[in-house]
Amino acid sequence: MSSLEIKHLFGLRGVSKHDIRLILDHAKQFREILERPVKKVPSLRGMTVVNLFFENSTRTRTSFELAEKRLSADTVNFASSNSSVKKGETLVDTLRNIEAMKIDIVVVRHKGTGVPKFLADNSNAIIVNAGDGAHEHPTQALLDMLTVEEKLGTLEGKNVTIIGDIRHSRVARSNLWGMTTMGAHVTLCGPSTLVPRNTDLMNHVTWEPDVKKAVANADAIIALRLQKERMDDALLPSMREYRNTFGITQELLDCAKDKVIIMHPGPINRGVELDSDIADGEHSVILDQVTNGVAVRMAVLFLLAGGRNNENA
Amino acid sequence: MKMRSLSDISNVVLKNAMFWNGQKFEPRDEVCLHVLNGIVPRDESFVRGDEFDCKGALVIPALFGLGLDFMEPLRDDVYKYSDGIDAMRKGGFYGGLYESSANPIDDADKLTATANRFKMFNTIVGEFEVKFLGAYSKGFGTDSLAEMMELAEAGVVGFGDGNAAIPHSRFLRLAMEYGKMTGKRFFFQPMDKTLRKSGCVHEGAYSDMLGMKGIPRIAETVAAYTVLETARFLQVPVHFKQVTCGETLELIRSARKKGIDVTCDVGLYHLLLDDSCLETLDSAYHILPPIRSAADRDALWQGIVDGTVDAISVNHTPVLRQDTVVNFEDSVPGALSLEIALPAIWNKLVSKVGEARAIELLSTAPARLASAAPAQNNIVVFAPDRPHVVVESDFAGHVCNSPLMGKTLPSSILATYINSVWTEM
Structure with a gap:
């Protein structure tokens, strides 16, 4: 089967291996196209994509916008800071107004869990989740998978x-x-105030409080960005202690496999979750992730749009 | 819905009904509502009237609702007191304990104004047995005490918190210390606001899986313990509204052993649902205090069975449609329940505790907690084995926020007879 089982991309929980495989395989093809002198394909010509970002975003929105343009879609950016949302318009009204402009695909980022699904329930557009609260950011994970x-x-x-x-x-x-879903073994590690307290529904992964043990068998390490707000909220005492305990340093890297790759969703707090020499060092694949982000988002948009003009890809 | 007041009709005669006699249901071939209502028949023609064939349905005492809040005066174009009264009649409630979270009853004038609004509608349809909780602080704040002595004299049956989190410990002590003079009970929804913070769902496996901000059980137990210790110290009676977890029930059991006068209720939806409903991300399940885990729900049922729980509350809270048609975390919490409470819970309740205790939990005990009169001749004609699909038109007003919308309830209300008004569904 060469089409997706899913109609929208809300998250990766429940998405089949088939669908993920299809997205990654298409992303690899798009990755090759991105290396060509002419990087544009006509796959989404005539389609309109709106990037509906209710939260600040630079790289994800840029990545989506670039992916849409590489696929020849018409692109509209809609940020809440300069929209009617500020004037009290409800989420569903915003969507319906945008939809009335004959939009085909909505890429949405919002602070609320489940907003993409809510929008899909209330519109006919194809919805792509670009991050909803602390719930899911599926295209980031897909680009991480592509990079691995x-x-x-x-x-x-x-081992990731x-x-x-x-x-x-x-x-x-x-x-x-x-x-x-794709057969990797995932280990999660973090300060006790920053890991989920109830992991009963996520017990297919390993929770390891000792960072040295967590990286010992890793083939890939993903360092997450630490928000400064966590200190204000008394979840951590200081950036310094975090860096010394959970930061990716050369000392920690010495505990890992020789060929381990280091990943980060960006933007990096250099010297906090990741030391500069590691971020720029031989193990780092962070810039590859960025390039793969465009390819993955092209694949997602292309496949959700129904694989139209497949021959042009 | 067909509604007729006693003055509009000659009479209604219920045929083939199973009447509750105070101990069990017994078959009655024919019961005249006039006679039930204490009106002495003048002659045979007076007794005869429209017949309503109950077809073996149960006739049970009408219910008393703990946790009424019709949200006025937020949007009286959407939901009015009269809608609330309609909801009570549809659901078979002859009365309820009202506590406005939007408009705190923190002085006697506000109590009079609120009571008058009820009376204004009640004059049309008879007198519902509505009792009021006063606020123990001005505006549910933590700076100034409400005029509790005057409120008590004006008729409040107790003092509440508007379902806000409990105040800081010094203010709590002062409020209870002052309010003790009234002899009234304090009604708290135990919630520590710092532990709740911005949480909107039960902190558990589902909230962590979905990345939603959770409210831990200790937000409830820490608050409950603080209240119980203050109640023990001051010898003030307290009631906990909408207990959600077994740990709080354990605190209550322990407190009672120490001689603390503490009563409690559990909410309808907390007995019917568990937090697996969060997977739907449907804002209809946004209820506060939050729907907790299946283990918590089972512990609440255990509390019902062993008698720790005094009553089942309805916590009827209309929410404007535009406040529900949003994503979960941005929606306004609350659910309607008056119209569907009985058919939603009767069968399960009876299977756990039997018919007598079920009636006690839904009618007699809530009324007693609110110092209200019993149901007397107000009745509900109820078919426990006739399923009913919940639709928008089941609800009064221009709202329909219920997690049971579209679901099939195992039972149906066929008719109610409340305050001399016969209503067929």
């Missing part, structure tokens, strides 16, 4: 360790669903 496959050949049987603020991380949640 690109660098390590496969996800099957690989995610370190940091797991509790508030939509990236971690999407990765733990997606990567385990």
Whole structure:
């Protein structure tokens, strides 16, 4: 089957191995196209995509916008800071107004869990989740998976360790669903105030409080961005202690495999979750992630749009 | 819905009904509502009237609702006191304990104004047995005490918190210390606001899986313990509204052993649902205090069975449609329940505790907690084995916020006879 089972992309929990495989395989093709002198394909010509961002975003929105333009879609950006939302318009009214402008695909980021599903329930557009609260950020996880496959050949049987603020991380949640579906073993590690307190429904992954043990068998390590607000909220005493306990330093890297790859969803707090020399060092694949982000988002948009003009891809 | 007041009709005669006699249901071929209502028949023609064939349905005492809040004066174009009264009649409630969270009854004038609004509608349809909780602080704040002595004299049956989190410990002590002079009970929804913070769902496996901000059980137990210790110290009677977890029930059991006068209720939806409903991300399940885990729900049922729980509350809270048609975390919490409470819970309740205790939990005990009169001749004609699909038109007013919308309830209300008004559904 060469089409997706899902109609929208809300998250990776419950998404089949078939669908993830299809997205990653298409992303690999788009990755090749991105290396060509002419990087544009006509796959979404005539379609309109709106990037509906209710939260600040630079790289994810840019990545989506670039993916949409590479697919020849018409793109509209809609940020809550300069929209009617500020004037009290409800979410569903905002969507219906945008939809009335004959939009085909909505890429949405919002602070609320489940907003993409809510929008899908209330519109006819194809909805792509670009991050909803601490719930999911599926395209980030897909680009992480693509990067692991690109660098390590496969996800099957690989050990992926995610370190940091797991509790508030939509990236971690999407990765733990997606990567385990694809056969990777995921280990999660972070300060006790920043990991979920109830893991009964996420017991297919390993929770390891000792960071050295967490990285010992890792083939890939994903360091999560630490929000400064966590200190204000008394979840952590200081950036310094966090860096010394959970930061990816050379000392910690010495405990890992020689060929481990280091990933980060960005933007990096250099010297906090990741030391500068590691971020820029030989193990780092962070810029590959950024490139893969465009390819993955092209694949998602292309496949959800129904694979139209497939021959042009 | 067909509604007729006693003055509009000659009479209604119920045929083939199973009447509750105070101990059990017994078959009655024919019961005249006039006679039930204490009106002495003048002659045979007076007794005869429209017949209503109950077809073996149960006739049970009408219910008393703990936790009424019709949200006036927020949007009286959407939901009015009269809608609330309609909801009570539809659901078979002859009365209820009203506590406005939007408009705190913190002085005697406000009590009079609120009571008058009820009376204004009641004059049309008879007198519902509505009792009021006063606020123990001005505006449910933590700076100034409400005029509790005057409120008590004006008729409040107790003092409440408007379902806000409990205040800081010094203010709590002062409020209870002052309010003790009234001899009234304090009604708290035990919630520590710092532990709740911005939580909107039960902190558990589902909230963590979905990345939603949770409210831990200790937000309830810490608050409950603080209240109980203050109640023990001051010898003031307290009531806990909508207990959600077994740990709080354990605190209550322990407190009673120490001689603390503490009563409690559990909410309808907390007995019917568990937090697996969060997977739907449907804002209809946004209820505060939050729907907790299946283990908590089972512990509440255990509390019902062993008698720790005094009553089942309805916590009827209309929410404007535009406040529910949003994503879960941005929606306004609350659920309607008056119209569907009985058919939603009767069968399960009876299977756990039997018919007599079920009636006690839904009618007699809530009325007693609110110092209200018993149901007397107000009745509900109820078919426990006739399923009913919940639809918008089941609800009064221009709202329909219920997690049971579209669901099939195992039972149906066929008719109610409340305050001399016969209503067929």
